[in-house]
Each structure stands twice: as structure tokens, then as C-alpha cells.
Amino acid sequence: MRYLTVDLFEDFQCIAGACPNSCCIGWKIPVEKNIFKEMQRHEEELGISAAGWLKKEDGEYYSVILDGQRCPMLTRENLCQVVLRLGPEYLSRTCSLFPRSFNQYGGVVERYLSASCPEVISMLMDKDVIEFSVSEDLEPEPEYAHMQLYQFESAVRAGLVSMLQEFPQIALNARLFASFMILQKAVGMYQEHRLDIPAIQLEIAACLDERNLYALEEKLNGSVDENARFRLLSQLPALANEFALTGRFEGQVQRAVRYFAEVDRARYLSDVEAFKKSCCLPYHAFYSNYWVYRIFADTLSIPDYEKSKEKMIYIGMKFAMFQSIALAGFAEHGRLDRTEYLSIISSLSRETENNAYFRHLLAARIRDNHLVSAAGLLLLIVT
Ligand code: SF4
Helix, strand or coil, rough: CCCEEEHHHHHHHCCCHHHCCCCCCCCCEEEEHHHHHHHHCHHHHHHHHHHHHHHCCCEEEEECECCEEEEEECCCCEEEHHHHHHHHHHHHHHHHCCCEEEEEEECEEEEEEECCHHHHHHHHHHHCCEEEEECCCCCCCCCCCCCCHHHHHHHHHHHHHHHHHHCCCCHHHHHHHHHHHHHHHHHHHHCCCCCCCHHHHHHHHHHCHHHHHHHHHHHCCCCCCHHHHHHHHHHHHHCCCCCCCCCHHHHHHHHHHHHHHHCCCCHHHHHHHHHHHHHHHHHHHHHHHHHHHHHHHHCCCCCCCHHHHHHHHHHHHHHHHHHHHHHHHHHHHEEEEEEEEHHHHHHHHHHHHHHHHHHHHHHHHHHHHCCCCHHHHHHHCCC
């Protein structure tokens, strides 16, 4: 079997009690039957009966009965009592694996980490560039019906990653716009049943031309419409606010809703400028890393390749959403500290991973184009 692994995967360490947005709060946590039995065996050490904190679900599974939003095994210092009293080998599969994620396409397993974990976002903030490695073991490679499509998609993804990583001097919006054009060409070829890797690589090479990218950047710079950007940004926190959000994120979203309802145009324009200079600039490398990471983890769409375009727009919508919420936080205090930013980005990721209705509604709004066109969206995100 081959493994394609993002470098964060190997380096990840949970920061437990120091985590600003613990995964043990606000999430449904599944637990296997054998772990339930172990918890019954160790009721004395844990000081609680297993049935007092685990309830039976369908099939072989149990789930944690949250205390408010918190896992009852979480101490006040946000440490896990199962780990402290029994050891990490007693954790359920979800608890021991999170935020590690795996996707298997035939003989290739892609390994990455969920962006719902703030430590993953923090690692993306600290890295200059994300890297990927390929390794192999002796496990046999299973047959797979969509291998040709996987290889085609991988070649396209590699092109998108090159676009984002090789030209950090070009504005992110222009690189994203060019990436979307590559994706559009690839989807066109797929619709013509032409999964021709050398042909798409030629198309990608033509897009990866620095002079063309500078020309595109200049053209796009002149097309940003601040009124349209305001309309987009103000709709996004209101959209997030339609859902039952949890904990600190609820307050962050409501602050953004208030901000966009009350701010006048002059104040908004000066806030956006200040936000770009003092907040976005230091996160320049992070934004490229974030997009590379999301494209790696989220855009593959087998066997419905058309959906990869929708997925890229979805990433753009979430990016614009967390920037609109961050802008309101910045405007309130005249700065945005890193912990607050980590909390906003990871919380949005968690809400969309956790809440299928939120995810589907956002995707439906994009599909119906109620918000903005794909090209417009990529232009209007604040970076
Ligand atoms: S969210 Fe990440 S860093 Fe925080 S407790 Fe969970 S795994 Fe650890």
C-alpha cells in the first residue's frame, strides 16, 4: 500500500489542557462496545458507573452523555481522566485518532489532520510551506474502480498546489482565480470522458506562467467592488447565526452580525484596511498553507468530479466566513490575537463538520448562487 501524507500528520501532538477549543467539548463522541465494557470494569478507578456517562446507541456503539457541552471525563484543567487514571490505550477509537484522518483510494491512503483542531491551524500558521511525502509498505493494494480518475484528480491537485506554493509574491486571490480556471478545464475534460493526464499537465504549465499571473493580478485588482465585498461579508455571519452554534463561537458570530448591522461605510472601509495591514499581512504564508491543505484534504471528488468545483467554492465560502467573523473581532479591539483567530477558524470547521444541515445549506446557497458567483467569491475574500 502507498501512503500520501501531509507533513503535519507526522508532527502533530495534542496540547490537551492548553487547547483553546478542546474536541472534548460540544461534540458527540462515539465509543465502541468493548470500551464500554472496559469502563464498566474500571468504574471504581474512574469514580463513576459506565452507564452514568455512556449511553447505548444503535448497533454496537455507545456515546458520551455530555455534561452541558463537556465530556464528563474532562477535568477542570481540560485533561482526560480516562488517560490520567487508566492510560491512553483505554480511549475510544474516535478519541485516540482525532484529529487524524484517512482516505483510501485503491492502493493509496491519504493521511491528513482535521482542521477542527486548533493545534492543526496553529501548525499551519507556523509553517513556511506544507510538504507531502510518499511512502510504501508491504500491504497488498486492493483493486479500485476509479484509479484512473484518482490519478487524474491527483495530477490536477498537484497543479493547484504548485500554483499556490510557487508564487507567494502574487496576490492569493489571483492564485485562487487561476487555480479555479485549472479546475474548470479539468472538469471539462472529465465531462468529455478524457482523463488525459499529459494534456491537463500542459494546461497547468501554461497557467503557471509568472507573467500571465502578474497580468491576471493587475486585472483582478481593478475589479474588486467594495460594496459587493461588504454585501458578501455581512451575509455570512448572519447565515452562520441561523444555526444552533456552540460555546464561544456563538458569541463570536453574534458579535459579527451586530458589527455588520451597525457599521457605517466609512468605518467599515477603514476597518478592512487596518485588518488587512495589521492582521492579514502577518498571516500571508498561513493563508497559502490553509488553501493548500484544504485543496489536498477536500477537493478530491470521486466518482463525481463535477463536485470538485463546488468543493473549492465551499472552501472559499468558509474562508470568507471566518474572515468576516475575524474582521468584527478585530474591529472591536483594534487587534486580533492569535488564540482568538485559532478559535474562530477551528470552530467554524468544527460546526461545518459536525452539523450536516449547516454544511448542506451553505452548499445549497452556493449552488443556487444566492450569495455570489465563484469568480466573485474568490475575488472578494479578504486577505
Ligand atoms: S482539539 Fe486538538 S489539541 Fe485540542 S484537545 Fe482535541 S486533539 Fe488536542
